[in-house]
Amino acid sequence: MSAIDSPSGQQTKTYDSAFLKACRREPVPHTPVWFMRQAGRSLPEYLKVREGIPMLESCMRPELVTEITLQPVRRHKVDAAIFFSDIVVPLKAIGIDLDIKPGVGPVVAEPIRRRADLDRLRALTPDDVRYVTEAIGMLTGELGATPLIGFAGAPFTLASYLVEGGPSRNHEHTKALMYGDPELWAELLDRLADITAAFLKVQIEAGASAVQLFDSWVGALAPADYRRSVMPASAKVFRAVEGYGVPRIHFGVGTGELLGLMGEAGADVVGVDWRVPLDEAARRVGPGKALQGNLDPAVLFSTREAVETKTREVLDAAAGLEGHVFNLGHGVLPTTDPDALTRLVEYVHTHTAR
Numbered sequence: 001m002s003a004i005d006s007p008s009g010q011q012t013k014t015y016d017s018a019f020l021k022a023c024r025r026e027p028v029p030h031t032p033v034w035f036m037r038q039a040g041r042s043l044p045e046y047l048k049v050r051e052g053i054p055m056l057e058s059c060m061r062p063e064l065v066t067e068i069t070l071q072p073v074r075r076h077k078v079d080a081a082i083f084f085s086d087i088v089v090p091l092k093a094i095g096i097d098l099d100i101k102p103g104v105g106p107v108v109a110e111p112i113r114r115r116a117d118l119d120r121l122r123a124l125t126p127d128d129v130r131y132v133t134e135a136i137g138m139l140t141g142e143l144g145a146t147p148l149i150g151f152a153g154a155p156f157t158l159a160s161y162l163v164e165g166g167p168s169r170n171h172e173h174t175k176a177l178m179y180g181d182p183e184l185w186a187e188l189l190d191r192l193a194d195i196t197a198a199f200l201k202v203q204i205e206a207g208a209s210a211v212q213l214f215d216s217w218v219g220a221l222a223p224a225d226y227r228r229s230v231m232p233a234s235a236k237v238f239r240a241v242e243g244y245g246v247p248r249i250h251f252g253v254g255t256g257e258l259l260g261l262m263g264e265a266g267a268d269v270v271g272v273d274w275r276v277p278l279d280e281a282a283r284r285v286g287p288g289k290a291l292q293g294n295l296d297p298a299v300l301f302s303t304r305e306a307v308e309t310k311t312r313e314v315l316d317a318a319a320g321l322e323g324h325v326f327n328l329g330h331g332v333l334p335t336t337d338p339d340a341l342t343r344l345v346e347y348v349h350t351h352t353a354r
Ligand SMILES: Cc1c2[nH]c(c1CCC(=O)O)Cc1[nH]c(c(CCC(=O)O)c1C)Cc1[nH]c(c(CCC(=O)O)c1C)Cc1[nH]c(c(C)c1CCC(=O)O)C2
Pocket: 035, 036, 037, 038, 039, 040, 041, 055, 082, 083, 084, 085, 086, 087, 088, 100, 101, 102, 103, 104, 105, 106, 151, 214, 216, 331
């Protein structure tokens, strides 16, 4: 091993990567790109290694997690890897009876709706998720200078799965609890904040160099309800990991009206879906934060010309930003042509090279 490849040399190179620089709002050699759900069903090599292995089980096999996490980095040359896991993994790890049903999503056997149900949400310890620590150890060795993003589900989005018992369009049971028993709701979110913070800490201590908090379904709330009933718990998660100095990304869908508050909750980078142009998002978020986004994932089903036009629109809207991480406005759709993603990475890299 030469001096330049020594572990500390590698850490410096990771620190100086375009992705982490953009998160810190420093000048970058090119706009960094990664995709939410970049690992997964859009890749034939993913479908091959996952064959016959249930989703949650695959998250508990460090060698498989390492391989799946590396697949999109190899294929698309993205600027960051995202740890292959799921937002419900820490809940499973503390003993919640749940499964991820193909084509459906997480399904919880006994929903959490009463005070007595809270006892099932015990604290998460690193021992509960040793396979995560092990996988990240393997990954950081393989990734070289490419940063690894750790992640977790935010308290509201986790609560929605737990209270509804599965995916939900209207979140009616969740909102019924939030409006009808604010005290129980606050306790539920506080416990989830502690579990989420513990899960993120495990990932950072194992070597993740950024973290993303997915509050995918929080766009269902009005700003006043978000501020009162959700923001305290999400802010607790961000505070808990502040001292590590790793960038904290905060993402949700349909959050145009919440972008300012989501930044205020404690994020360094605010993720934006495709409904709000990035220059307008920057006005809503205010100074001092980088933005991530925001090409509509469905655009990738269109012609090459349309993809390039829509990509240029995103880059033009981001031109005045201090820090921009290019991403889709939500996850890669499962039937996306992987070559369209590879071309998109190359397009952004060449058209933003400085
Ligand atoms: C809401 C949510 C979940 N999980 C996640 C979120 C937040 C992100 C978002 O808003 O999309 C987060 C997640 N889930 C997965 C990742 C892996 C990393 C990556 O982005 O590449 C990440 C970051 C793997 C996965 N998680 C899941 C898959 C698909 C399962 C499979 O391949 O068999 C993958 C690759 C399962 C899952 N898990 C969940 C859903 C809705 C689904 C899809 C169900 C389906 O359509 O089959 C819950």
